Amino acid sequence: MSSSDLEKNALDVSEKDVAVGYAEPAAAHDVSLYGRIQTFANSYAMEARGVERVPEDERTDTSLLRPGFFFFSINMVVTCLSTGALGPQVGLQFWDSLCVIVFFTALGTLPVAWFSLFGPKLGFRQMLLGRYWFGFYGAKIFTFLNLISCVGWSAISTIVGAQMLHTVAADHNVPPWAGVLMITIMAFVLTLFGYRVVHTYEKYSWLPTLIIMFVIIARLKMSGAFTTGTLATGTIEAGSVLTFGSVIFGGAAGWTTFATDYVVYQPKNTNLYKLFAVVFFSIYVPIVFVELIGLSCFMGTFTSERFAQGYNDNSMGGLLYAILVQDSLHGFGSFCLVILALSTVGGTCPNNYSFGLSIQALAGIFNKIPRIIWAIISSGLFIAVSIPAYYSFEEYMEDFMGIMGYWVTSYISIATIEHLLIRRGFGGYNFDDYNDPSKLPPGYSTLFAFLVGVGAMVVGMSQTWWTGPLATLAKGDIGFEITLGFSALAYVLARPLEYKYFGR
Structure with missing residues (x-):
């Protein structure tokens, strides 16, 4: 195979690979720009592995x-x-x-x-x-x-x-x-x-x-x-x-x-x-x-x-x-x-x-x-x-760390419920499915629960640029607490219906 063929093969990722969010690492003798960068990384003992799963x-x-x-x-x-x-x-x-x-x-x-x-x-x-x-x-x-x-x-x-x-x-x-x-x-x-x-x-x-x-x-x-x-x-x-x-x-x-x-x-x-x-x-x-x-x-x-x-x-x-x-x-x-x-x-x-x-x-x-x-x-x-x-460091830090607490609670509640309720533990994961959208959850219940959490966040947050009505009543920020509760409730209600309809 010519060097031009090698470069073409390295750069042309199939539509399926792009769709699922994964592309194979460059070949060992790849002369493309990607391959040269990876070779440089390997020569200096830099970690070349990307986001792909680490095998056992x-x-x-x-x-x-x-x-x-x-x-x-x-x-x-x-x-x-x-x-x-x-x-x-x-x-x-x-x-x-x-x-x-x-x-x-x-x-x-x-x-x-x-x-x-x-x-x-x-x-x-x-x-x-x-x-x-x-x-x-x-x-x-x-x-x-x-x-x-x-x-x-x-x-x-x-x-x-x-x-x-x-x-x-x-x-x-x-x-x-x-x-x-x-x-x-x-x-x-x-x-x-x-x-x-x-x-x-x-x-x-x-x-x-x-x-x-x-x-x-x-x-x-x-x-x-x-x-x-x-x-x-x-x-x-x-x-x-x-x-x-x-x-x-x-x-x-x-x-x-x-x-x-x-x-x-x-x-x-x-x-x-x-x-x-x-x-x-x-x-x-x-x-x-x-x-x-x-x-x-x-x-x-x-x-x-x-x-x-x-x-x-x-x-x-x-x-x-x-x-x-x-x-x-x-x-x-x-x-x-x-x-x-x-x-x-x-x-x-x-x-x-x-x-x-x-x-x-x-x-x-x-x-x-x-x-x-x-x-x-x-x-x-x-x-x-x-x-x-x-x-404006103090203001930036307070606002950022508060907002972090809001969206992370949605992440925590949805992921934990999915793992326990749908996956039923670590045995419920097929390692090959992460690249195949057709075998993963459709995501509608996730979007619904996340948006419900955002709504709860807005009414419960207290930041320098916005104070929600519930935060006003509480005289303080209750954003992450109600975001956690409402995201979890919305997902528990929506996900079983989604799973029953789509089977995944």
């Missing part, structure tokens, strides 16, 4: 420490400091904010641990697995939303790191965009090498961050600025709890749509109880720990004018600068801030990695573009969103 003979990662360290590390980041600091900003004090963090983080972590079990059992990435629950076309709704989530989460992580770099380098006139660019490039390079390198990086990156967290605790204690405030009661207090709870839930539950991506190389016979426990606690513990530190730091702004000024000038980066550098540790404090800033790379890598997988699951034509190219494109999007969002 390749699932050889038997260590549960790997996913444990991974999830622990991506949540042992300064982003959670900023999340914890939002409690007092919506009207809560220390003790009620603490209760919200402890309870709603557990609520948001449960679905992540639950969906992680599907990785070793089925071998599918999270977005491809969604085709069994939502149908081939219905899954595109959640895949598209997941792409937006990847960009949004990376922007949050990148901005927090950039705030700290900007604060430390303020005397050198380093602009915020420079910090955004530095963190994004570092995450991009790590992401290129895929699953194993990302896991290896996350295995160790949490340790310096944890040490610095204890340094922050010590310096905050020595400053004498910490205060618990006064515990309030009443309708307004309850509304603030709901609003802050929505943010905390969204922060933890946001990992749901990435869950299997990082355990998919675990063997099929993995102990699911142990995996569930490992994933749950490796997410729950660091989030609660770091968010409580962020909450405690912000409480210091009520008694220290220097802390308050630092936060007003440069958000969490300025507050930590006041705690660790000014009248404190000076040069060593600046070093700690730089290390904390770079820790956000760990929180950005998974979003970059999952973006490439999600875009390939969205449409068959995107499989003709190697995952390496998608890593470049996603990094560009992260930069484009991060720089303008930098200047």
